[in-house]
Amino acid sequence: MLQEINETSNSYKIYNKSCMGLEGIEDNSIDALITDPPYGISVFNETWDKPQEQEIPNPKIWGDCLRVLKPGAFGLVFSFPRVMHRVMWHLEEQGFIIKDVFSWVYFNGMPKTRNIGVDLDKAQNVKSEVVGTYKYVQGYKKNGAETYKVQQEKPILEPSSELGKKYKGAGTNVKPFYEPIxxxxxxxxxxxxxxxxxxxxxxxxxxxxxxxxxDGETKVGHNPHPLGRVAGNILTADELEKEYFKYFGVQLADVELTEKFIFKSKVRQNAENFNNHPTKKPVRLMEHLVKLLSWEGQTVLDPFMGSGSTGVACMTQNRNFVGYELEEKFFDIAQKRIGEAEKDRLERLDF
Ligand SMILES: C[S@@+](CC[C@H](N)C(=O)[O-])C[C@H]1O[C@@H](n2cnc3c(N)ncnc32)[C@H](O)[C@@H]1O
Incomplete structure (x- = not known):
C-alpha cells in the first residue's frame, strides 16, 4: 500500500524549470503537496513575485497538482492574508476541497507602512526635519562575514508641519503576525x-x-494521550512569543516554548549564510507539516521549492521529494541543502 522509501540517493527529484504542467510526474502518483508559492505581492521587489498580465501564482498549477496527487491526498499551500481569498477560490475552482486554514504565527514580521507624518509634510511642501541617519541594510552575512552588507545610509526624518506632527507614527498597516496555510x-x-x-x-x-x-499543565479529558495534544491549526512559538500569548490571555507555563510548541519564527537571512532566499521557511515548521501530511516512504511535491526547505524536511523525515524551481540561483541552493540533508539521512540510517 505505501511506497517503500528509496534508500539510494535518488529519494528526491528536483527540476530547475517551471512547474507549470508538472512535466515528468505521472497522474495520481504523489502522496502530498506542500508548497509556498509566490504570493503576488511584489515581496522585496522580486520579479518572480510581481503580478504582470497573469495572476500569481497561475491558477492552472492547482489543476496540475490535482492531476498528480493520489485521490484523497492532502495539500498545504502557504498564502498571505490579503490574497488568500483568491488562492482559496482558485484551489476550489480547480477541484480541491478546502479543509482548513492554519495560521503560522510569528513575532518578527515587519509592518509595511509609510511614514505618514513626513508624507504629509511633503504633500504640503514643508521640509521635514533631519534628526539623524540610519543604516539601511539588506541581504545576508556573505561567506560568514561578521556584519550585514550595508546598502546605504538614509536620513531619519521628523515631521515639521502641524498636520505631520498630529499624524506622526500613524500607519496604513498593522504588524503582520501570521501567514495563512x-x-x-x-x-x-x-x-x-x-x-x-x-x-x-x-x-x-x-x-x-x-x-x-x-510542564505542569493540567491535562484535558479523562484519558489524556501520553504523547500530548493533537496538533492544531495554529502553528507557533518562539521565546518572544511567550509575551504575545500572555498579551492575548493564553495561559502557558513558564517553559521552553521552542521545544514544546515546535514551530520557529521566520528565518533571518543570515541563518545559513549561503542561503539568501528572501522568503525561506524554517525547516522545523516544514518538518511538522511533512509529518502531518505523510508517512515515511511517501512522496511529497513542492512545485515552488525556492531554496528547498520542504525537500530538506522530507530528507530528515524519510520521505521522498519532488521539487521545481524556476530560478537557477535558488535551484543551486536547494540542490546543496537537499543533497546535504540526504547525505545525513543515509548516514543516520547507516546505509
Ligand atoms: C515563496 S518562494 C519559496 C521559498 C521556499 N519555501 C524556501 O523555503 O526557500 C517561491 C519560489 O517559487 C519560484 N517560482 C516562481 N514561479 C515559478 C514557476 N512557475 N515554477 C517554479 N518555480 C517558480 C520562485 O523563484 C521562488 O523561489
Missing amino acids: ILVQKRPEGSTAENIIKHGVGVLNLEATRIPYL
Missing part, C-alpha cells in the same frame, strides 16, 4: 477507509505530530 484535499474515492486501502492516503498523521504537554 491553506489545507486542501483531493476528493477521496469512497469512504476514507476505502481510499486508504486503495491509495495509501486520505488522513492526517495526527499521531506523529502530537504536541507534548507543557
Whole structure:
C-alpha cells in the first residue's frame, strides 16, 4: 500500500524549470503537496513575485497538482492574508476541497507602512526635519562575514508641519503576525477507509505530530494521550512569543516554548549564510507539516521549492521529494541543502 522509501540517493527529484504542467510526474502518483508559492505581492521587489498580465501564482498549477496527487491526498499551500481569498477560490475552482486554514504565527514580521507624518509634510511642501541617519541594510552575512552588507545610509526624518506632527507614527498597516496555510484535499474515492486501502492516503498523521504537554499543565479529558495534544491549526512559538500569548490571555507555563510548541519564527537571512532566499521557511515548521501530511516512504511535491526547505524536511523525515524551481540561483541552493540533508539521512540510517 505505501511506497517503500528509496534508500539510494535518488529519494528526491528536483527540476530547475517551471512547474507549470508538472512535466515528468505521472497522474495520481504523489502522496502530498506542500508548497509556498509566490504570493503576488511584489515581496522585496522580486520579479518572480510581481503580478504582470497573469495572476500569481497561475491558477492552472492547482489543476496540475490535482492531476498528480493520489485521490484523497492532502495539500498545504502557504498564502498571505490579503490574497488568500483568491488562492482559496482558485484551489476550489480547480477541484480541491478546502479543509482548513492554519495560521503560522510569528513575532518578527515587519509592518509595511509609510511614514505618514513626513508624507504629509511633503504633500504640503514643508521640509521635514533631519534628526539623524540610519543604516539601511539588506541581504545576508556573505561567506560568514561578521556584519550585514550595508546598502546605504538614509536620513531619519521628523515631521515639521502641524498636520505631520498630529499624524506622526500613524500607519496604513498593522504588524503582520501570521501567514495563512491553506489545507486542501483531493476528493477521496469512497469512504476514507476505502481510499486508504486503495491509495495509501486520505488522513492526517495526527499521531506523529502530537504536541507534548507543557510542564505542569493540567491535562484535558479523562484519558489524556501520553504523547500530548493533537496538533492544531495554529502553528507557533518562539521565546518572544511567550509575551504575545500572555498579551492575548493564553495561559502557558513558564517553559521552553521552542521545544514544546515546535514551530520557529521566520528565518533571518543570515541563518545559513549561503542561503539568501528572501522568503525561506524554517525547516522545523516544514518538518511538522511533512509529518502531518505523510508517512515515511511517501512522496511529497513542492512545485515552488525556492531554496528547498520542504525537500530538506522530507530528507530528515524519510520521505521522498519532488521539487521545481524556476530560478537557477535558488535551484543551486536547494540542490546543496537537499543533497546535504540526504547525505545525513543515509548516514543516520547507516546505509
Ligand atoms: C515563496 S518562494 C519559496 C521559498 C521556499 N519555501 C524556501 O523555503 O526557500 C517561491 C519560489 O517559487 C519560484 N517560482 C516562481 N514561479 C515559478 C514557476 N512557475 N515554477 C517554479 N518555480 C517558480 C520562485 O523563484 C521562488 O523561489
